[in-house]
Amino acid sequence: EVFLVESGGGLVQPGGSLRLSCAASGFTVSTHYMSWVRQAPGKGLEWVSILYSGGSPYYADSVKGRFTISRDNSKNTLYLQMNGLRVEDTAVYYCAKTDYNNYYFEDWGQGTLVTVSS
Amino acid sequence: SLVLAQPPSVSVAPGMTASITCGKNNIGIRGVHWYQQKPGQAPVLLIYDDADRPSGIPDRFAGSTSGNTATLTISRVEAGDEADYYCQVWDSRYAGVFGGGTKLAVL
Numbered sequence: 001e002v003f004l005v006e007s008g009g010g011l012v013q014p015g016g017s018l019r020l021s022c023a024a025s026g027f028t029v030s031t032h033y034m035s036w037v038r039q040a041p042g043k044g045l046e047w048v049s050i051l052y053s054g055g056s057p058y059y060a061d062s063v064k065g066r067f068t069i070s071r072d073n074s075k076n077t078l079y080l081q082m083n084g085l086r087v088e089d090t091a092v093y094y095c096a097k098t099d100y101n102n103y104y105f106e107d108w109g110q111g112t113l114v115t116v117s118s
Numbered sequence: 119s120l121v122l123a124q125p126p127s128v129s130v131a132p133g134m135t136a137s138i139t140c141g142k143n144n145i146g147i148r149g150v151h152w153y154q155q156k157p158g159q160a161p162v163l164l165i166y167d168d169a170d171r172p173s174g175i176p177d178r179f180a181g182s183t184s185g186n187t188a189t190l191t192i193s194r195v196e197a198g199d200e201a202d203y204y205c206q207v208w209d210s211r212y213a214g215v216f217g218g219g220t221k222l223a224v225l
Contacts, residue, residue, distance in 0.1 A: 045204050047214025102167050103208030104151035108160040
């Protein structure tokens with residue numbers, strides 16, 4: 001069974017940084033596509049980034065140049081390094097195992113809350 | 119830009135059928151996928167590739183497409199189906215795109 005557990009969220013000031021982690025079990029992160037999806041309070045879902053199994057990343061325009069997706073194969077863990085945080089980045093961040101054919105999000109973690117505020 | 123238009127809310131009586139639409143303003147993209155999100159919980163994949171159901175999803179949930187509109191149909195609606203429903207596609211230019219979500223109210 002697939003399990004995804006996010007951590008690393010918290011309160012940070014505008015311009016600050018945070019690194020989110022997503023520990024996976026039940027499958028191997030390095031052989032699957034993995035994504036981050038976020039949800040601002042009371043709002044809808046927004047795709048943030050994907051890491052292909054080959055290691056190439058892709059980002060939404062809203063976070064390009066500020067966020068970096070990566071993984072540690074030895075820890076079977078996905079990361080999202082977030083720099084230059086803005087108030088509008090406040091959201092629950094979910095990691096999701098992503099289908100490699102049609103890019104749907106087949107398994108989700110429980111999410112971690114990031115609050116950007118002064 | 120790529121827009122997936124969903125009605126903000128749909129209301130249905132228990133035992134009846136609910137239909138939630140997802141309008142694409144661009145054709146030629148991959149399949150449409152649907153998620154259910156209950157308050158305080160992570161989304162759950164309901165339908166993938168327009169009409170396929172993951173294991174464990176009841177057959178009361180069905181997906182279909184016609185032209186530029188995808189539809190999620192929930193038959194024999196139960197109180198426990200009250201949730202937000204999102205459609206999603208993957209586009210070669212815009213990548214992951216979600217609809218704005220539809221709140222299903224069971225009267």
